[in-house]
Amino acid sequence: MATAIPVLPEPQARALASAYAAAVSVRRWRGAAVLVTIILLALVSGYLAHVRPVTLVTNIGNFGSFIVRTIPDFSSGNLLADMRAWYWNFPAWLGLLGQTILIAYLGTLMGAVAAFALCFVASANLARSRWSRVGARRLLEFCRTVPDIVFALIFVIAFGLGPMAGVFALAIHTTGALGKLFAEVVENIDMKPVEGLQATGASWIQTVRYGVLPQVAPGFASYALLRFEINVRGAGVMGFVGAGGIGQEFLVAIRNFYYSDVSAILLMIIATVIVIDLVTEQVRHRLIGFEGAR
Structure with missing residues (x-):
């Protein structure tokens, strides 16, 4: 049966x-x-920051020439010997690179634990009082606002040269960054399980344990792994201020114009970050149930 369509x-x-x-x-x-x-803000910012396209075009060749100088000369008949000469200090660099990874791991672990302890207090839907939430938020803001390299410099002055300064610097900055991310994950949970537990008389800790944690655990782990990737790159810079890792050796190579050493160390860092990124990506995808990781 045909239906007539009304016309306005x-x-x-x-x-x-x-x-x-x-x-x-x-x-x-x-x-x-x-x-x-x-666009206007970008133009004003570029002007105030002295970003000059003409200067960029004029001096872009200097960047290219520096990159070219870092590439060693290879001969087809003596390739293996050239590679050995390029990575002449490979065992020492590998040890420093391993130290960099351990600094990043320990700093991420300590920061994640501290962020886990603060995120529930900093979330709007679980905070017991407004003042506790405000205090936790301001503390997290302080931890992530001060650059980690500044924290590293302060700890180097306090504790001396070494990896410990880098670990503490990364831990503090990680606390601020992960604390904010964790709190936002908590604020986006389904509140029905929480309300059900509260209605049965469960304590605040029991509510968090059984009503919140099962919902946020995959997200927490995913963000922590992502932060570990970031901290590996950050730990590579910590050596610039004497906080351990391969960064100090990299800085020495740059200052002394050891061009082949610069490229060798840089390639090791890039390869390490790529491997860590691929591994942690698969782990993150499996934790959040992403089908593409299967």
């Missing part, structure tokens, strides 16, 4: 079409205004 009267249809066109026009003007504002 012509004046009403024109009014609705005009209202729709006006709404679309307003949205387009708003989008254009936002885009223009972003």
